Structures are given as structure tokens and as C-alpha cells.
Amino acid sequence: xxxxxxxxxxxxxxxxxxxxxxxxxxxxxxxxxxxxxxxxxxxxxxxxxxxxxxxxxxxxxxxxxxxxxxxxxxxxxxxxxxxxxxxxxxxxxxxxxxxxxxxxxxxxxxxxxxxxxxxxxxxxxxxxxxxxxxxxxxxxxxxxxxxxxxxxxxxxxxxxxxxxxxxxxxxxxxxxxxxxxxxxxxxxxxxxxxxxxxxxxxxxxxxxxxxxxxxxxxxxxxxxxxxxxxxxxxxxxxxxxxxxxxxxxxxxxxxxxxxxxxxxxxxxxxxxxxxxxxxxxxxxxxxxxxxxxxxxxxxxxxxxxxxxxxxxxxxxxxxxxxxxxxxxxxxxxxxxxxxxxxxxxxxxxxxxxxxxxxxxxxxxxxxxxxxxxxxxxxxxxxxxxxxxxxxxxxxxxxxxxxxxxxxxxxxxxxxxxxxxxxxxxxxxx
DNA sequence: TCTGGGGTCCTAGGACCC
DNA sequence: TCTGGGGTCCTAGGACCC
Numbered sequence: 001x002x003x004x005x006x007x008x009x010x011x012x013x014x015x016x017x018x019x020x021x022x023x024x025x026x027x028x029x030x031x032x033x034x035x036x037x038x039x040x041x042x043x044x045x046x047x048x049x050x051x052x053x054x055x056x057x058x059x060x061x062x063x064x065x066x067x068x069x070x071x072x073x074x075x076x077x078x079x080x081x082x083x084x085x086x087x088x089x090x091x092x093x094x095x096x097x098x099x100x101x102x103x104x105x106x107x108x109x110x111x112x113x114x115x116x117x118x119x120x121x122x123x124x125x126x127x128x129x130x131x132x133x134x135x136x137x138x139x140x141x142x143x144x145x146x147x148x149x150x151x152x153x154x155x156x157x158x159x160x161x162x163x164x165x166x167x168x169x170x171x172x173x174x175x176x177x178x179x180x181x182x183x184x185x186x187x188x189x190x191x192x193x194x195x196x197x198x199x200x201x202x203x204x205x206x207x208x209x210x211x212x213x214x215x216x217x218x219x220x221x222x223x224x225x226x227x228x229x230x231x232x233x234x235x236x237x238x239x240x241x242x243x244x245x246x247x248x249x250x251x252x253x254x255x256x257x258x259x260x261x262x263x264x265x266x267x268x269x270x271x272x273x274x275x276x277x278x279x280x281x282x283x284x285x286x287x288x289x290x291x292x293x294x295x296x297x298x299x300x301x302x303x304x305x306x307x308x309x310x311x312x313x314x315x316x317x318x319x320x321x322x323x324x325x326x327x328x329x330x331x332x333x334x335x336x337x338x339x340x341x342x343x344x345x346x347x348x349x350x351x352x353x354x355x356x357x358x359x360x361x362x363x364x365x366x367x368x369x370x371x372x373x374x375x376x377x378x379x380x381x382x383x384x385x386x387x388x389x390x391x392x393x394x395x396x397x398x399x400x401x402x403x404x405x406x407x408x409x410x411x412x413x414x415x416x417x418x419x420x421x422x423x424x425x426x427x428x429x
Numbered sequence: 430t431c432t433g434g435g436g437t438c439c440t441a442g443g444a445c446c447c
Numbered sequence: 448t449c450t451g452g453g454g455t456c457c458t459a460g461g462a463c464c465c
Contacts, residue, residue, distance in 0.1 A: 097433050115431050158465040246463045308434060358432075362459060
């Protein structure tokens with residue numbers, strides 16, 4: 001008996017209870033298509049910074065690194081705030097990556113994720129601003145609120161992007177795609193008016209295509225795409241443009257002589273399954289044909305909460321034991337704070353270590369009952385630490401909690417304050 | 430002087446239970 | 448003292464995303 005994989009062919013409308021009706025019993029009524037938008041803020045962090053430093057507009061600017069800036073020649077620390085002189089990349093010393101680069105900086109070859117030291121070689125005169133996440137979160141709320149006033153079905157995808165389900169708003173439109181474009185223009189104007197920032201939108205039948213489309217005319221673009229345009233607009237693009245095909249899968253496809261989404265679409269699905277496994281192979285085939293059934297999800301519970309830190313220099317488990325110990329406790333306390341603030345408790349406590357050679361290990365342990373208590377987290381994390389090799393120097397230490405469940409106010413009140421005292425004892429020994 | 434921090438999802442083996 | 452199989456939980460690692 002053949003696999004029922006043909007199910008997937010008309011799956012653009014899966015979990016939507018309205019789907020079958022729209023496709024079926026409406027007689028001669030014109031079907032409203034599913035229309036999903038992806039909105040992506042343009043160079044978000046850098047653009048927020050430029051709001052208070054408009055004098056820097058037009059210059060290459062990057063955001064990233066730690067708040068510590070190399071001292072000036074006279075020994076005083078450079079102050080990046082408000083009106084002071086802005087440090088340039090060549091003066092930066094230390095660990096860190098670029099989180100956002102303005103389009104002027106990107107033109108010099110630097111991009112987000114690049115190490116600052118490498119970026120300094122490419123663009124020594126680019127201006128470097130430290131990240132101010134509180135401020136980005138504020139602007140994130142503002143732009144999302146502005147969108148919701150026009151289109152309430154919004155899925156959060158991080159601080160600077162969202163999906164928006166346009167479908168319910170287009171039910172009565174004579175020309176849904178024209179109406180969708182108008183809505184996108186309205187949303188773009190509302191975001192600018194609320195924040196002073198520009199964004200780009202992709203508007204297509206599903207999330208996968210919209211994510212690709214929003215990137216096609218950045219910055220400030222609106223790209224509307226129907227299924228008929230997939231061969232002309234999507235297939236020429238590199239496979240890495242598909243959200244979910246990362247560095248590893250991209251390299252493997254390249255080795256198999258598949259570079260574009262069109263080449264992926266033309267590949268035999270069974271052959272893809274043989275090379276990439278059933279699940280991923282089938283998914284890639286569907287994705288290359290522009291099919292994506294995922295609904296826009298307006299709320300989801302968090303699954304885990306974590307804190308981690310990369311040290312300014314690699315630390316030795318024995319020689320730097322005291323430093324590591326207090327950092328470790330501090331991470332546990334922050335995780336506990338985050339849990340309380342967000343109203344969750346968790347059962348699975350884990351640690352993450354990155355060694356100086358960049359290799360990484362994790363350990364976790366599930367306890368009997370969910371907790372928000374820093375001391376219990378610290379104890380479980382300490383047990384995890386005992387199961388990990390501690391010969392090499394460490395670069396990073398992290399603490400995570402999963403298996404989350406909502407914790408009421410009562411739960412939060414039951415959590416005592418930390419005295420910090422008994423916490424440091426059993427670490428790293 | 431390479432390579433941040435916060436997440437999600439998937440896979441796979443073993444334990445344990447029915 | 449032989450032969451399964453399904454289901455769920457736990458743990459470790461890895462790919463990927465913003």
C-alpha cells in the first residue's frame with residue numbers, strides 16, 4: 001500500500017477548522033485564500049540606536065560586544081552614551097560578536113554573528129555601539145502593538161520579527177491579494193509612525209514563503225507572492241534562504257550538487273529521504289515546492305529558561321575555582337529570578353559548559369517537584385557539574401531549567417530570598 | 430585576539446511499565 | 448526462561464533560528 005504522502009500536497013491549510021469549509025461547501029463563492037505575512041524590522045538594533053544618534057545616519061555602525069570598551073589613549077574609558085565620541089571597531093579588544101550592522105556597514109562585508117575582531121579588520125572605522133536590550137524590547141513592544149491594532153493575529157518570532165495572519169481580514173475582499181498589499185502598506189506606515197523605524201514585509205500563502213519574501217526587497221520593501229510565482233521568484237534562490245536549512249544541511253546539499261531551491265524541488269523525494277532521513281527529507285521536498293502547513297500561533301508557553309555567560313578569558317576549573325563558583329551561583333540566582341518574574345517553576349535543571357577548544361557538554365537532572373528556588377536549582381546544577389570532565393579551561397558556563405509549569409503567586413511567595421551564603425560551598429571541588 | 434545569549438525542535442538509546 | 452511490542456520518561460547531543 002502506498003504511503004499517503006499525497007496528503008501533503010494540499011496541506012497549505014491544515015489545522016484551521018475553517019479550511020474544509022472554505023474549500024468545500026460554499027457553492028460558487030470565491031474562496032478566500034490563506035494569506036500570511038512576515039514582518040521583519042530593518043537592521044533593528046542599529047536602527048533603534050540611530051533614533052537617538054541621528055547624526056550617525058549614513059555611516060557604518062555596528063551594535064555588539066560587551067559594554068566594556070577599550071580605554072582611550074589618556075586611560076579614560078570611552079563613553080558611548082548620548083553625545084560622546086563613539087568608539088570605532090579598531091579600538092575594540094575582547095570577545096564578542098556583531099548583533100546588528102547598518103546597511104552601510106554590511107556594504108563593507110561585516111554582518112551579524114561575525115566576531116568583532118574579524119569585523120575590525122574589514123571595517124576598522126565602523127562605529128561600535130554597545131547593545132541596549134531594554135531599549136530594543138521597548139521598541140519591540142511598540143511595533144508589535146502597532147501591528148496588532150490593524151491585524152490582531154500576530155505570532156512572535158523574537159524581538160524584531162513576527163508573522164501575521166491576514167486571512168480573517170480578507171474574507172470579504174473582492175481581490176484578496178490587492179487587499180493584502182494595501183494592508184501591508186498600512187502596517188508599514190503604522191510601524192513607522194509608532195517607532196520611527198522601517199520594516200519589510202513578505203505576503204504569501206504561508207509562513208515559509210513569507211519569511212523568504214520579506215527578505216527580497218529589504219530594506220523597506222513589501223513583497224507579495226502567490227503560489228504561481230514560486231518558480232520565477234523562489235526557485236532561483238539559494239537553498240540556505242529556506243528557514244530550517246542551516247550551515248550543515250546547506251553544505252551537504254552543496255556536496256550533492258544542489259544549490260538552488262529549484263534544484264531541491266526537482267530532486268527525487270525518495271533520494272532526499274535516503275540522504276537526509278524520512279522527516280527532514282520529506283520536509284525539504286515540501287519546502288522547496290513552497291508548501292508549509294504551519295498555522296500562525298498567537299500564544300505558546302515557554303519550554304525552558306536559561307542564563308549563560310562567556311568569560312572574558314578562559315577560566316581554569318582549579319585555579320579559578322572561586323571565580324567560577326560565584327559565577328555559577330549567580331547564574332542559578334538569575335534563572336530563579338527569571339522564573340519568578342515570568343511565573344513558572346521547572347523540574348529539569350541543566351548545565352552547559354564550553355571548553356577553550358569550543359567543544360561543549362551538557363548535563364541535566366530532573367527533580368521530583370517543580371521549583372523556583374535558587375538553592376534547589378543550585379544544588380541540582382552542582383550535581384550535574386560533578387558528572388562533567390573538568391580538565392580543560394572553560395570558556396562558557398550556563399544554567400538552564402526546563403519542564404516548566406505555571407507557578408501561581410502562592411508558589412512565588414513560597415520561595416525564600418537567598419542569603420547567598422551557603423550557596424558557594426560544593427562547587428568545583 | 431576567531432566564534433554572544435536566549436531559545437525550539439529532533440534524534441536516539443536505555444529504563445521502566447503494561 | 449522464550450518472545451514481543453507499545454508508550455512514556457529521562458538524558459545527551461546537535462541543528463537551527465533570532
